[in-house]
Amino acid sequence: MPRLLPPPCRAAILAPMLLIRSPKRRRTVALEVQSDGTLKVTAPMRTSLAWINAFITEKAGWIARRQKAVRERTTRKPAPLAEGSLVPFMGHDLTLHLASTDQNEPPSCWHDKEKNELHLKLHPALPPQALQAEIRTELALWAKKQARAHLQERLAFWAERMELAPTRLILTDPRKRWGSCNAKNEIRINWRVIMAAPEVIDYLLVHELAHIPHKNHGRAFWALVRQYIPDLAARRSTLHRFEKSAFFDREG
Numbered sequence: 001m002p003r004l005l006p007p008p009c010r011a012a013i014l015a016p017m018l019l020i021r022s023p024k025r026r027r028t029v030a031l032e033v034q035s036d037g038t039l040k041v042t043a044p045m046r047t048s049l050a051w052i053n054a055f056i057t058e059k060a061g062w063i064a065r066r067q068k069a070v071r072e073r074t075t076r077k078p079a080p081l082a083e084g085s086l087v088p089f090m091g092h093d094l095t096l097h098l099a100s101t102d103q104n105e106p107p108s109c110w111h112d113k114e115k116n117e118l119h120l121k122l123h124p125a126l127p128p129q130a131l132q133a134e135i136r137t138e139l140a141l142w143a144k145k146q147a148r149a150h151l152q153e154r155l156a157f158w159a160e161r162m163e164l165a166p167t168r169l170i171l172t173d174p175r176k177r178w179g180s181c182n183a184k185n186e187i188r189i190n191w192r193v194i195m196a197a198p199e200v201i202d203y204l205l206v207h208e209l210a211h212i213p214h215k216n217h218g219r220a221f222w223a224l225v226r227q228y229i230p231d232l233a234a235r236r237s238t239l240h241r242f243e244k245s246a247f248f249d250r251e252g
């Protein structure tokens with residue numbers, strides 16, 4: 001049986017918390033999720049802690065949604081990319097090196113695999129904001145191309161081993177999903193998975209291929225994944241860590 005997730009731990013969701021006793025004669029308890037995710041509770045002097053706790057528990061769903069929104073807003077903001085920035089790629093951190101193109105030369109990207117360096121040639125004399133946009137566009141173009149080649153090759157490899165026949169591989173761009181397999185057995189993979197190590201990418205491909213015979217996450221589905229990826233738990237958690245990474249992301 002696949003393990004059932006425990007119910008959400010309310011204490012974990014709500015921490016950290018700030019309790020402020022309102023000096024005025026207010027009768028109601030007010031909740032606010034601050035920009036750093038802290039829950040601010042304003043309560044009258046005489047309201048007991050037990051009552052406040054019960055109130056917070058009752059509002060746990062609302063609080064969790066607000067805290068999630070705050071977290072997403074802060075983690076989504078990408079750090080500016082510059083000379084020496086690290087770019088995650090297939091389990092390595094590539095050091096970014098920037099150079100200018102010659103006149104009329106288009107921008108280009110070159111990966112030095114031995115040194116784990118990424119050399120990006122861009123139009124000279126771009127203002128800072130345009131430069132950021134250009135770096136991100138060129139990096140994404142390059143990474144997408146690498147992703148397509150690698151994913152196609154590995155999908156063919158696993159499809160043959162698992163004796164399964166996906167109809168198509170489609171590279172997608174969603175913010176929240178790594179992959180999916182529909183009723184027509186078309187496999188969609190978020191190209192940003194190219195940030196992760198090859199064994200993590202393999203787990204994602206085996207996972208989606210296993211949806212060809214099993215359109216659910218039931219016992220038979222996980223048994224099939226585990227047959228090819230015995231250490232799937234570790235690879236799965238590594239994959240989910242990349243969800244917070246803003247690399248190869250659009251700005252803003």
Ligand SMILES: [Zn+2]
Nearest residue numbers: 207211216217
């Ligand atoms: Zn799935």
